[in-house]
Amino acid sequence: MKFNAMTAVAALMLAVPGVASADPDDDNLVINGETEMITKAEVPAHMEDVAMDEIMSGWHFRSDETQALEMDDFDNPGMIFVDAGMDQWNAVEGSEGKSCATCHEGPESMTGVRAVYPKWDEEAGEVQTLAMQINDCRENNMGAEPYKYTGGQMANMEALISVQSRGMPVNVAIDGPAKETWEKGKELYYTRTGQLELSCANCHEDNYGNMIRADHLSQGQINGFPTYRLKNAKLNTVHARFKGCVRDTRAETYKPGSDAFVALELYVASRGNGLSVEGPSVRN
Numbered sequence: 088m089k090f091n092a093m094t095a096v097a098a099l100m101l102a103v104p105g106v107a108s109a110d111p112d113d114d115n116l117v118i119n120g121e122t123e124m125i126t127k128a129e130v131p132a133h134m135e136d137v138a139m140d141e142i143m144s145g146w147h148f149r150s151d152e153t154q155a156l157e158m159d160d161f162d163n164p165g166m167i168f169v170d171a172g173m174d175q176w177n178a179v180e181g182s183e184g185k186s187c188a189t190c191h192e193g194p195e196s197m198t199g200v201r202a203v204y205p206k207w208d209e210e211a212g213e214v215q216t217l218a219m220q221i222n223d224c225r226e227n228n229m230g231a232e233p234y235k236y237t238g239g240q241m242a243n244m245e246a247l248i249s250v251q252s253r254g255m256p257v258n259v260a261i262d263g264p265a266k267e268t269w270e271k272g273k274e275l276y277y278t279r280t281g282q283l284e285l286s287c288a289n290c291h292e293d294n295y296g297n298m299i300r301a302d303h304l305s306q307g308q309i310n311g312f313p314t315y316r317l318k319n320a321k322l323n324t325v326h327a328r329f330k331g332c333v334r335d336t337r338a339e340t341y342k343p344g345s346d347a348f349v350a351l352e353l354y355v356a357s358r359g360n361g362l363s364v365e366g367p368s369v370r371n
């Protein structure tokens with residue numbers, strides 16, 4: 088018997104009385120009472136053929152309590168990791184006796200950076216994620232060990248860099264030399280994997296707004312990364328999240344930092360072009 092993707096999703100759906108389909112809410116996300124975030128935006132032009140009215144941050148799909156944690160930096164548990172990232176920024180490491188601050192001065196010099204990554208790197212001749220760029224600087228500019236791709240120190244540094252762009256719209260380039268990688272990412276997004284034969288799109292495009300197990304399915308956007316999750320009480324990186332979602336389809340997962348996940352990250356980021364950079368966000 089052929090296992091049909093929609094049957095698989097249906098089987099995972101939890102019949103919650105009254106909230107079989109819980110609409111995302113209409114709340115506004117304003118951080119610290121001053122930074123207004125764009126959490127709903129027009130569907131990017133490259134998604135014209137997708138039956139979707141608007142793109143939405145995962146924030147809209149969370150409970151009021153979880154949402155509130157992101158509205159004030161004193162309540163946002165992710166901000167502690169930004170402080171840790173600041174210590175790393177100033178720490179001299181590696182054979183060259185340098186820190187990030189030696190060459191980049193303060194982290195404010197990174198304003199706007201998070202919004203345009205992953206991006207094509209001319210010298211490397213490939214699309215690079217923010218994590219790859221950070222490790223590139225560590226290895227080649229500092230003579231230091233790379234951070235583990237989805238490790239705590241990487242997440243801290245990504246949070247420090249992301250917060251500099253908070254509120255700015257995501258705007259990754261998908262044309263020119265990045266196009267090939269983007270196409271590959273798009274293909275992966277629609278490829279069914281695992282015993283459940285589910286693609287990212289089966290859950291995050293066809294079923295966002297529905298309940299799956301006890302979870303309210305979002306569009307699977309990455310504008311909020313790195314994300315503090317109440318579930319594991321730490322900052323989570325994009326590739327760690329991808330890995331978890333692929334594992335949920337009972338598939339062998341691609342490796343964090345692999346070409347496949349880099350391509351997928353570019354594609355998923357481009358589905359959020361227009362939403363504010365939110366990192367570090369709070370999710371369950």
Ligand code: HEC
Pocket residue numbers: 176185186187188189190191197200217220221224225228229244248
């Ligand atoms: C010896 C000097 C040097 C050090 C030390 C250094 N960098 Fe860099 N970094 C550069 C240069 C030069 C560039 C631009 C060229 C490139 O992309 O490699 C750059 C680019 C970057 C970018 C991309 C910015 C953009 O606009 O796309 C990021 C992010 C970054 N560095 C982060 C870091 C972090 C984090 C550290 C510390 C862990 C660090 N760098 C340490 C020299 C340095």
Ligand code: HEC
Pocket residue numbers: 099144145146148276285286287288289290291299302303304305306307308309311314328329332333335336351355370
């Ligand atoms: C079986 C359904 C399912 C599939 C298939 C699936 N996910 Fe998810 N995903 C979830 C659930 C459930 C959550 C947690 C609730 C939410 O934010 O949607 C989630 C969360 C996410 C998040 C976090 C969103 C945020 O706002 O923090 C991202 C990013 C994501 N998924 C990406 C993907 C990608 C990329 C794929 C394909 C490789 C994928 N997912 C496949 C069910 C799925």
